[in-house]
Amino acid sequence: MCSSETCRGMKRFSSADTVVFWWYICCCWLLPAVYGTNFASSLMKMQWKLPKLFKYDDFDECRKGNPRFQYCIVQAVIRPNESSDIWHNISLLSANPLNFPHDHLERGICLHDCLRRVFPVEQLEIDQMEILASNDELRLDYLSRCVNMELEASHQLQTSASILHCLSEENFLSSFGLADQCFLGMVIALVLLVGVATVRDCKGSDSKYDQLIQPFSLPHNINKLLNTAKSDGSLPHLEGLRALFMLVIILVHSSLPFIRMPLNNPEDMESQTNHLTFPIWNSGNTHMITFFFALGGMVLAVSFLSQIERSPTVDFRFLLKKLLNRLARLVPAYAFVIFYQATLFKRTKQRPHAARFNDYCSEYWWTNLLFINNYVHLDEPCMKFGWYLGADFQLFLIGMAIMTLIWKFPKTKKACIGVVVFVSFWVPGYVIYVEKLDATMMFSMRHALTELREYDFFEKFYTPGHINAGSYFFGMIAGNLYHHISQNKLHSSAELYLSKVLYVFLTVLFFLNGFLVMLPSIPQKKPSLFLSIYGSALKAIFGIGHGILFLYFGFKTNSMSVAFLQHPILRVMGRLSYSIYIVQYAVIYTIYSNMSIPTTYSGFNLIFVTSAVLFMSFLSGAILHLVVEVPCATVLKKAIDGKLDIGSRKISKKLL
Template sequence: MLTAALLVLSLARLLQGSEVAGVGNVILQEIVNIVQNEVQHEGCRRDSLLLIQEFQNYTDWALQMVDATAKFPVGILQGNLRQLGDFDECVTASGDGIRGQYCLANLQATPRGPEWERVLHRATAGRRHLEKTRGRTIVNAIPTFARLEWAICVPSSCPAHDVQAVINAALQRLDLQIDAEVLPEACQLESNSWPQLNFADYVMIAIIVATMVLLVAGSAYDKYLERNKDIKHNTGDLEKILLAFSVPANWRKLLDTKQNPGNVGCIDGIRTLSTLWVIVAHKMLFLTTEPLVNKVMLINFIQDIHKMPLANCTLNVDTFFVISGFLRGYNMLGELQNGRFKYLSSLVQRYLRLSPPYFIMIGFYASLLMYLGSGPAWNETTGVNSLYCRESWIFNILYVNNYFNIERLCVMQSWYLSADLQLFLLAPLVLYPLWRWPTAGKLLAAGLLILSVVPPVAAIFISQCPGIPIMSAREDKLIEYMMYIYATTHNRLSPYLIGLSLGFVLDQLRHRDIALSRFWVATGWVVSSTLFLAITFGPYKMMQMDYTYNAVEMAAYGGLHRLVWGAAVAWLVFACHTGHGGIVNSILTATPFRIFSRLSYSIYLTHVAVDLFISSRIRSPLWTDEFQMVHSYLADVAIIVMASLLLHLMYEGPSLTITAIIFRKDKPVDKKPKGSTKGMTVIQPKMNSNTQKNSH
């Protein structure tokens, strides 16, 4: 605002002798008065007056700071409300002992009449009264359509409160009903020197360096053994642990496409496609928080019913819960039959399998991620995420962050890992009765399955929250939904119980001929396909901006859709594994899916960090459409896969091998019934790594 007025002054200077020059002098005097009266910091006052003087003299650094400040925007009615100026031009401006400082002011407009109210309603895609335009509770998790921002380049000596005071004073002089807020984290300087690292940063660097040393040593030792096969080596546990860090060995394991007996092959395809869907979901979520030239387009996007799989894209998580429950159920029942199940041992093994790469990502968020880039929103996105991890890491490593301090969630997607481990802990309460007392266990499982829909139904109905993320919901209700319904374990029971039940069914069918008539196979596929379509496209009207909230409708869909989706996924796994999958099974068991499936956990851990990094670096509002979305998505996937490969080869692969060394077991005895197994679907009691390691 203030420096924009300096541009008017510049025009007046070019038109010397005209009446405009007089207007320029008036504006200049107003600016000087504002600075002298409103700026409290002496250095800021001095530097600001020098900026005005040097701008009159056309000094390069002063012109650069004015030029970097946002100007009157275009495309307001299309949602172009966040004017970011030129970040790099501002922070690189310097001269006469003054450095440029980039500040992003958050504006709150008060319309003077119904005409302006209608304009703002259109420009904010109807979300003007649904969002708080100040402060963020859950970073990058809530849509942002109503934020008005204005970038201003000021001297580095100016604190945020002085910048805010000057902008508000200028707005009052212009008689505009706009109030500005400038937070300290919204002002940034150029990061042109080596950052001041703290103790945690050095610890993280030391861990990475130590890992690199182990990777080199493990790879070299592996090559030594490979070249000296004729020499008899007695490899002990320490040598095996060193070999766990062998990059060639972990690379071979990753690319191994051999299909082991007893492998539920379709899970590879389901896991892969669901992982890609998760990336889509978070990509769409980040788009709703980013500055776009045509942001209103996103509201128009959800009006196309054929795009509902992209708009209603949180269903992928329920697929993972079904798979996770199935793997837990089938493995535990197999171990019970062989007398090998140990509750504490299985829990520790699970914790050690998941934690090393996860903890590395937490440490990376809390330390080094902050130093990797810059941008107008870097501090309030990447910076805030880093802060949350420094504050709340203890809840992550205890796997309780989906209940404690969730409003400051470290690693946004990590709530799932906590919910999954908690369900892993509780699963024996259902599985042991099913194994020990089958009839009573079935009644218990059925009762729990029915009761599992009660918590989400009650929570939605009582709190009047949406049952799914919808654009017509108020921001506070979306936050309540994310914190108390979406991320809580007790509201995620139904798909996990479906998975446990599927594990029990397939356990009962071990070594049995599963022959279904064409009628029942066709019926199963028709019913499951109908359920998939109904759950995906059913909430179309709910997701539109003109939807009128109906608590009963929301509670019914919000409480039942996870159960119904889980049942459809369970049929998909059952049919494919028992030989009734046809072309669907052929697709889901394709060789590339096996490789991608092994990498999916690392992808899950890294993809939001990549999205966050890309989003935080945005310098100016972007224009987008369907093609741009696809183009950006494919580029993101390529970067995510590369980042995931690093995490897998450095931490996930070694941790899996080391965990297997610690919990080394004899191969279980397959208690097959006597007689031929010809024409039968045989499922081994112990499955390969696909089955042993839960999905994420």
């Protein structure tokens, strides 16, 4: 049920507001996430004559009843053959970066079956499997023969083959190491703690240890999660926006791995990436993360100014307390998921194609916990999506320093705003020019197949904190404006002004983003001043737009859109968004790693997989939120505030 205020807002909604809201959400964000329509392309008609990009023997049949089985993934690069028309078609398709490299074939081969194709049955001995298991060169020779026999018979072509990896029974017999046992022990201890806390809470027990135990009570945390009677802050609609954009993020992330899967119909995906409007949707996906940076900046500014009003003292203790409170909320759940990624996660991926979804948390977990993973080991990431948390934390520290400077020296406010606006435009443009980058992330199938790990734009422009500072700064400016307007009771004039500004923003966004359709056809020699200016403006408009959107809905109290954003369901989803974000990596890659291959890229499969990802992400995220994030943050924050007592004994004098 909605509150009386919410219901009244829904009755007095403005159709214009609703159109603006849904135009922005659907056209700018949801369409890129669900965009899956297959478009015809005359270039694709030749593909039925070409060798299949992906061909896999049945893995389960290979393993069944064969303890000496070996199943290998082989990459076969077609050798040029100028006398072959098929080779010319392969070259033509491969030259387009929007297509798969059609000269690189992938084969999943059961070695036992391969040997039967190479040798007569009477010559095949069981001992040969054991010999091949220890002789990589001989094994590659036999696998190459199998691939070339097939390709020569079907297309009169030859390949140079290499083994990507092989699976044998040994991969399924590995024992639990010390780290795995520690994680399992921690999970068991956590389950017991939650069980004890739940029982004691239901019985109404009052013990000197309850301040440590009671935060882990499941009913207590569920009630806390579902209690939406009071706002979490002065901008409850931000939780709704956070929830909606988190849904879009998961939809996008859950569909992207299809690119890296062995497909029966890669031509259908290519027809999509070759469509005229694809650069627009790709830009939406690329700049979607600016929403969360802008949101973080606005929340920081509003929270800082609100706390200053209650206690107008900014010193080292105040700043350290804010930092520790943030770490108390972020680190426990993050560390728990990283520990899982470094231990048991690898045991969920025991299919031939699972190696393409490698994770490096067992080696580089420390880059995440130090929040530097957006700069360090980007090519071998622990929790690939975790780069955002590193960048956001770095910008939080910078934002705190700026807000403190403005508060200590009010006369510097205009100068600080001028500097951050200049930096927001200049830094991205400078990096594009100096590093000779494109104006925005341009889609390339080869980069997508390697998860962007070899793409300069991703490493030098997409993930660094200093490049994303502009979006964070625009959010901070929006937060300061919100506080100023609220303090001076300028709501009515702000509402009218922001409505006009939002329409102007949508128009500018339409033209800037729409220009991407023509950009690939415009030759630009790098470094290019034009690309530098255009790329900087394109990135900035998204950050500015999100700030305008936050303000617009912050002062529109009598509209259906705001009432919708403040709905209890969305606010609950918003509270779960952090835990959902950090578990989605494991959920998505576990599902894809265990799919049957080759799979078919289709609307039905896309909906099926994304639905499974959404369900499992929300379920896992809710459990993580209730069992780890909330209770650990509660205990740690009590310790930080010096309120953690055990009976008559204080565990801690005030830490700060």
